[in-house]
Amino acid sequence: MNRCPRRCPSPLGLAARSFYQLVTGSLSPDSVEDEFELSTVCHRPEGLEQLQEQTKFTRKELQVLYRGFKNECPSGIVNEENFKQIYSQFFPQGDSSTYATFLFNAFDTNHDGSVSFEDFVAGLSVILRGTIDDRLNWAFNLYDLNKDGCITKEEMLDIMKSIYDMMGKYTYPALREEAPREHVESFFQKMDRNKDGVVTIEEFIESCQKDENIMRSMRLFDNVI
Amino acid sequence: MAAGVATWLPFARAAAVGWLPLAQQPLPPAPGVKASRGDEVLVVNVSGRRFETWKNTLDRYPDTLLGSSEKEFFYNAESGEYFFDRDPDMFRHVLNFYRTGRLHCPRQECIQAFDEELAFYGLVPELIGDCCLEEYRDRKKENAERLAEDEEAEQAGDGPALPAGSSLRQRLWRAFENPHTSTTALVFYYVTGFFIAVSVIANVVETIPCRGTPARRPPREQPCGDRFPNAFFCMDTACVLIFTGEYLLRLFAAPSRCRFLRSVMSLIDIVAILPYYIGLFVSKKDDVSGAFVTLRVFRVFRIFKFSRHSQGLRILGYTLKSCASELGFLLFSLTMAIIIFATVMFYAEKGTSKTNFTSIPAAFWYTIVTMTTLGYGDMVPSTIAGKIFGSICSLSGVLVIALPVPVIVSNFSRIYHQNQRADKRRAQQKVRLARIRLAKSGTTNAFLQYKQNGGLEDNSSGEEQALCVRNRSAFEQQHHHLLHCLEKTTCHEFTDELTFSEALGTISLGRRTSRSTSVSSQPVGPGSMLSSCCPRRTKRRAIRLANSTASVSRGSMQELETLAGLQHSSAPQSRSSLNAKPHDSLDLNCDSRDFVAAIISIPTPPANTPDESQPSSPGSAGRAGNTLRNSNLGTPCLLPETVKISSL
Numbered sequence: 083m084n085r086c087p088r089r090c091p092s093p094l095g096l097a098a099r100s101f102y103q104l105v106t107g108s109l110s111p112d113s114v115e116d117e118f119e120l121s122t123v124c125h126r127p128e129g130l131e132q133l134q135e136q137t138k139f140t141r142k143e144l145q146v147l148y149r150g151f152k153n154e155c156p157s158g159i160v161n162e163e164n165f166k167q168i169y170s171q172f173f174p175q176g177d178s179s180t181y182a183t184f185l186f187n188a189f190d191t192n193h194d195g196s197v198s199f200e201d202f203v204a205g206l207s208v209i210l211r212g213t214i215d216d217r218l219n220w221a222f223n224l225y226d227l228n229k230d231g232c233i234t235k236e237e238m239l240d241i242m243k244s245i246y247d248m249m250g251k252y253t254y255p256a257l258r259e260e261a262p263r264e265h266v267e268s269f270f271q272k273m274d275r276n277k278d279g280v281v282t283i284e285e286f287i288e289s290c291q292k293d294e295n296i297m298r299s300m301r302l303f304d305n306v307i
Numbered sequence: 308m309a310a311g312v313a314t315w316l317p318f319a320r321a322a323a324v325g326w327l328p329l330a331q332q333p334l335p336p337a338p339g340v341k342a343s344r345g346d347e348v349l350v351v352n353v354s355g356r357r358f359e360t361w362k363n364t365l366d367r368y369p370d371t372l373l374g375s376s377e378k379e380f381f382y383n384a385e386s387g388e389y390f391f392d393r394d395p396d397m398f399r400h401v402l403n404f405y406r407t408g409r410l411h412c413p414r415q416e417c418i419q420a421f422d423e424e425l426a427f428y429g430l431v432p433e434l435i436g437d438c439c440l441e442e443y444r445d446r447k448k449e450n451a452e453r454l455a456e457d458e459e460a461e462q463a464g465d466g467p468a469l470p471a472g473s474s475l476r477q478r479l480w481r482a483f484e485n486p487h488t489s490t491t492a493l494v495f496y497y498v499t500g501f502f503i504a505v506s507v508i509a510n511v512v513e514t515i516p517c518r519g520t521p522a523r524r525p526p527r528e529q530p531c532g533d534r535f536p537n538a539f540f541c542m543d544t545a546c547v548l549i550f551t552g553e554y555l556l557r558l559f560a561a562p563s564r565c566r567f568l569r570s571v572m573s574l575i576d577i578v579a580i581l582p583y584y585i586g587l588f589v590s591k592k593d594d595v596s597g598a599f600v601t602l603r604v605f606r607v608f609r610i611f612k613f614s615r616h617s618q619g620l621r622i623l624g625y626t627l628k629s630c631a632s633e634l635g636f637l638l639f640s641l642t643m644a645i646i647i648f649a650t651v652m653f654y655a656e657k658g659t660s661k662t663n664f665t666s667i668p669a670a671f672w673y674t675i676v677t678m679t680t681l682g683y684g685d686m687v688p689s690t691i692a693g694k695i696f697g698s699i700c701s702l703s704g705v706l707v708i709a710l711p712v713p714v715i716v717s718n719f720s721r722i723y724h725q726n727q728r729a730d731k732r733r734a735q736q737k738v739r740l741a742r743i744r745l746a747k748s749g750t751t752n753a754f755l756q757y758k759q760n761g762g763l764e765d766n767s768s769g770e771e772q773a774l775c776v777r778n779r780s781a782f783e784q785q786h787h788h789l790l791h792c793l794e795k796t797t798c799h800e801f802t803d804e805l806t807f808s809e810a811l812g813t814i815s816l817g818r819r820t821s822r823s824t825s826v827s828s829q830p831v832g833p834g835s836m837l838s839s840c841c842p843r844r845t846k847r848r849a850i851r852l853a854n855s856t857a858s859v860s861r862g863s864m865q866e867l868e869t870l871a872g873l874q875h876s877s878a879p880q881s882r883s884s885l886n887a888k889p890h891d892s893l894d895l896n897c898d899s900r901d902f903v904a905a906i907i908s909i910p911t912p913p914a915n916t917p918d919e920s921q922p923s924s925p926g927s928a929g930r931a932g933n934t935l936r937n938s939n940l941g942t943p944c945l946l947p948e949t950v951k952i953s954s955l
Binding site (some may be wrong): 142145146149150151153154168169171172173174175184185188202205206209210217218220221224225241242245246248249250251252253254255256257261265268269273286290295296298299300302303305306307 | 312314315316317318319320321322323324325326327328329330331332333334336337346361363406747748750751785786789790792793794796797798799800801802803804806807810811
């Protein structure tokens with residue numbers, strides 16, 4: 083007769099074990115020690131020359147960026163929680179966690195759950211030093227939550243809601259429930275050329291290039307770094 | 308701001324590119340911060356020891372000495388370094404704070420010196436990291452207490468100085484509370500104490516049997532109280548008179564009579580003197596004399612009046628009060644045990660004749676006496692079963708009594724210390740949270756303040772900009788620009804709680820009244836400003852505005868005045884303070900509802916609304932500078948539907 087393997091204990095054994103744990107006070111799993119392991123993972127970026135080739139930053143700029151990055155994240159990577167926390171410090175009035183998640187996904191190009199310095203610098207390079215089309219591409223990538231090449235109304239609504247969440251409660255005029263939806267409608271009206279309910283990358287770029295304001299504003303962030 | 312936020316600001320600003328395609332208003336131009344000269348190494352010379360660090364490191368905390376322009380005062384041009392004539396050992400910790408974001412407290416240094424250094428460098432003690440915070444607070448508290456004790460010892464002779472023009476009442480109260488302040492108070496204090504003692508002793512002596520009058524045969528023993536009734540009565544009267552006088556004086560002098568009446572000491576006083584008065588008015592009739600005798604028992608409560616004189620008694624009372632639950636549990640467990648054993652003993656001894664255990668309550672006495680190991684011996688079991696259970700009872704009595712007492716003692720000690728520490732921590736937590744909230748609101752307030760100071764106007768009028776606007780740090784400028792971009796993207800603005808609730812209060816009325824005035828009229832108030840995101844529609848809206856101003860402005864005036872009720876009385880053209888106009892939703896789908904944003908402090912006559920043909924310039928609209936909240940979108944691309952605000 084087969085002995086019941088250890089992995090599938092009988093209910094009685096389970097009850098006995100939990101009772102034992104209750105008595106000896108070891109009922110709660112030890113999570114503190116586990117965390118220690120994770121935090122010692124260290125990630126080193128590629129060399130400075132390689133980054134210089136891959137991005138459009140100068141050497142000095144990369145140095146400054148890395149020093150700041152390393153100071154804040156000694157382990158070399160940012161995970162989603164940290165990212166959200168960092169981003170929320172800029173918007174104390176509202177809740178920026180959803181938008182921060184979207185941003186995180188936009189930066190985390192290889193979708194491994196963490197943003198390393200290369201991802202960080204690559205994203206910044208596109209935004210700050212890329213061509214207009216590159217930046218529009220990046221923005222499109224941010225909006226396209228499931229990365230399937232087109233923005234649906236639901237995705238846009240999520241993005242819009244997250245942006246409006248960042249405003250917080252105390253706004254003037256007071257935020258209504260329908261404000262994001264209306265904003266999405268107007269966006270689609272502007273961008274969706276063939277009125278098929280989704281915005282593809284070509285429509286997006288084309289519509290943005292036709293819009294004066296957007297073109298002009300793209301230049302705003304050139305001198306951020 | 309929190310650690311390292313300055314590092315991430317460029318990233319947050321870059322990420323704002325994501326809002327660009329969504330923004331329906333043009334985003335404001337970036338602040339013209341002069342390009343940083345790259346990252347350079349600064350030399351900080353503290354009393355000869357040179358510290359070198361990146362400029363960016365120091366810039367992380369712009370509201371401290373080293374992070375702001377205040378350090379320029381210490382710049383030594385010949386040597387090209389910043390010279391501080393302070394303690395270099397302490398500076399090490401300060402600089403580490405910039406590097407790591409955590410401020411540590413050195414263990415071997417004096418807390419006061421450390422505090423002074425922190426104050427000099429513009430750091431608040433709340434920045435001390437959690438690892439060192441407890442110790443810092445403990446040492447600081449110790450220090451403070453020691454200093455306070457020294458001060459008290461110095462001041463032992465003289466009490467707190469009374470303000471010059473204090474009334475008799477205040478002086479009296481002070482005399483009662485601090486007897487050491489004046490001689491009279493001290494005398495009074497001792498006199499009352501003496502009389503309390505006298506009263507208590509008299510009560511005791513009253514019952515001692517004195518030898519009876521020799522006239523009677525046989526000499527009968529009487530209590531002294533009956534032998535010398537007049538003497539004792541006089542003494543009692545005197546004591547009660549003094550106590551009554553003292554009580555009335557205290558009542559007169561108390562700053563809050565209700566509170567005084569409810570306090571424990573006053574209750575004790577009343578209980579102490581009331582029996583006497585009741586006894587006076589009750590004649591010595593037999594039927595009530597029993598009750599009268601009982602009242603005399605309450606005279607013993609005069610002994611509690613000593614607690615005003617003794618600090619120890621007060622502490623004891625407090626500790627008993629705080630330990631009440633433990634005591635209650637002890638009592639409860641004892642009661643359970645007593646009932647159990649009494650029942651057992653009763654049934655064990657039921658059979659025997661002439662037994663003392665006549666009922667279970669009668670057996671209670673036996674159980675209590677046995678469990679507390681007193682053993683009077685007035686009730687003993689005679690059956691074997693009774694004896695067995697009796698011995699079990701006495702053994703368990705030892706356990707039951709002995710066990711909870713140390714628990715209570717240790718509980719009391721633990722609870723007492725815990726309460727103290729918990730109160731301390733709660734107070735600190737409140738302060739910490741308040742500071743954090745303050746910092747958060749400080750950021751928002753800084754932005755709101757910046758807006759209100761007209762900082763959002765065109766940079767072309769740079770010279771006229773308020774000084775405070777110009778003096779913001781680069782970090783602040785960029786952060787405000789970021790928040791401003793978000794506002795533009797969503798066509799909403801940041802406000803504070805107060806104005807939000809005000810606006811909310813008038814919105815609900817706005818909808819109702821707007822519907823009640825006319826279908827096509829749009830509510831516009833004096834000096835309202837339309838900023839809409841749909842340029843095509845506003846022309847039509849403006850036309851309707853001109854038609855409808857009269858009725859609507861009246862309506863809106865009325866809303867401002869009454870937050871409830873919708874009487875459409877003719878509203879006077881009074882000044883309206885900063886209430887938001889009843890605005891309708893920002894309807895970006897361009898249907899018939901308007902978005903009216905009005906911040907008024909000056910009413911304008913209804914005829915003020917312009918016709919469509921003159922789009923007001925942004926500048927003039929912006930000159931609502933005396934408005935408190937300025938929703939002026941002063942960017943050059945302001946859409947031309949602003950209604951002019953003209954001042955009366």
